[in-house]
Amino acid sequence: MSMSTRTKQLALFLDVVQQGSFSKAAALHDMDNSQLSKQIKKLEADLGVQLLNRSTRSFSLTSAGEEILEQTRLLVENLTQIQNIADGYQSQLQGKIRISAGIFFGQEYIQPVVTKFMQAYPNVQVTLALDDKPTDIISDHFDVTFRMGKLSESNLIARKIANTHFAIFASNSFIERHGEPKTPDELVKLPAVVYSNAHALLNTFCISPTPESDELQDYKMQACYKVNDVRSMMQAVQNGIGYCVVDLFNLDKPISQSGLVPLLTNHKLSTMGTGIYAIYPHRNPTPIVKTFIDAVQEHIGNPPIWVSHVTDYKHMYR
Secondary structure (H helix, E strand, O other): OOHHHHHHHHHHHHHHHHHOOHHHHHHHOOOOHHHHHHHHHHHHHHHOOOOEEEOOOOEEEOHHHHHHHHHHHHHHHHHHHHHHHHHHOOOOOOEEEEEEEOHHHHHHHHHHHHHHHHHHOOOEEEEEEEOOOOOOOOOOOOOEEEEEEOOOOOOOEEEEEEEOOEEEEEEHHHHHHHOOOOOHHHHOOOEEEEEEOOOOEOOEEEEOOOOOOOOOEEEEOEEEEEEOOHHHHHHHHHOOOOEEEEEHHHOOOOHHHHOEEEOOOOOOEOOOOOEEEEEEOOOOOOHHHHHHHHHHHHHHOOOOHHHHHOOOHHHOOO
């Protein structure tokens, strides 16, 4: 058996364990389950040890499998770094990049960059996966993912590409029906539209109780409508179903065109320690990844392009 064949089989073994199933690992490589299973069995036969204990619906690592898995992780990381070094000496960017982002953010801000990037670097192949659920960048083989939120402790590298800018919005029709709230207490008595999916429920915000106060308090929204799609959420707010608390990147056009009104703008509204980040697995990203992140950051700008959707936002929310 050639070393390259052995290496590929070990990489498949690693994917099976990281994905937690043969079917998910097979999907990563466009393989049938049976093809993948044969490769793992061949690997076990050539090594002379069993790596996995299999049952009908699950598997577990053998003692040998645990030790070999750890060495396989190191092997794959080293081979990746070798390829990264080689890519750095190419006169023109070439190769592949796998990108992950939330659905709305990816459609609005990543896709335009992908188009320009592929026109500028025709030898680069791009895969863009849009999903609002959390991404396992390692096991799903992504080179970079773009996410909004708080940074969590991990071995991944995060580069901040934009600050967050929160605001509270309601439509003119909503205000006509309910009146304009003057305090957070009045606001949270009104119906709200909130983003919610299987992994997140964004129904709280942090704001000063009075315009003069520097103290911040948490408030819980009374959700009349929960939705897992940003465009549907913002459309519901425009239609007067409820108010919302969102980051400005969720706007796809100026609020003067969508009929939205910012509320409680003389209060201090917290971003709750969030930011917009490019997250990648290696401290020294490949030239393709670094160039793409640079392109995204340049496209978004500083301040971010979405801040212009709210006239005079810099004087709001202190």
